[in-house]
Amino acid sequence: MSRFAVDAMLGKLALWLRLTGHDSFYRADIDDNELLRVANSEKRILLTSDANLHQHAVERDIRGMLVRGSVDEAVAYVFIEFGISPTIDPTKSRCSKCNGELIQLDSTEKERVRNLVHKKTYDYYDKFWLCKDCQSVFFQGGYWQNILRYVERIDELMKERRDT
Ligand SMILES: [Zn+2]
Structure with missing residues (x-):
């Protein structure tokens, strides 16, 4: 699987x-x-929208891609270029904050995050993901719907791009 280094402008x-x-x-x-x-x-593959930086990478034999377009287009083009499927399997996700690996905790193991989330959250959800590196905790809260909607949009952009 490709590993990336992403330019500061492309958070x-x-x-x-x-x-x-x-x-x-x-x-x-x-x-x-x-x-x-x-x-x-x-x-790592360097992803940047800065033509100068991309040129520096090429000169140093660093594999890179010059990313163009709006943020959403950039995501779609990179996914096409590297054969990335616009689907999210939380058992494989990396920590969105630090890139660390996540440990999935089911209802029998969630005790580990008891002191890291609000009590209501702890009681309501059965599954949590804990970052091995920064100890951030993730769960499929309200924002999960936004994530799913966004990947649908990326999927559409990828289809449009392929059709043209
Ligand atoms: Zn982390």
Whole structure:
């Protein structure tokens, strides 16, 4: 599976790559040289919408893709280019905050997050995902519907793109 290093300007792209289970380095405050260094040393594909940065990557033999268009189009084009399916399997997702791996906890194991979420949330949900690295906790709350709606939109954009 492809691993990515995502330009600071493309936070939303990094988010969707992580949610679809792709190891994606991203830091909002990183500078170009540091990003190139990470992409090079960790053999990551550099995704950027900055033509200069893309050119620097090419010169250093770093595999990269120059991402064009609106944010949603960028997500759709990257998914097409790297054969990524616009579906989210939370057992494979990476942490949206830090890219860490998630541990799925079912109702018998959820005790582990008791002190990390609100009591109402803890009582209401049976399944949680805990990041191994930053200890963030995820569950399929109200925003889950938004996530599903967004991946549908990406799916549509990918179909339009393929049809043209
Ligand atoms: Zn994390």
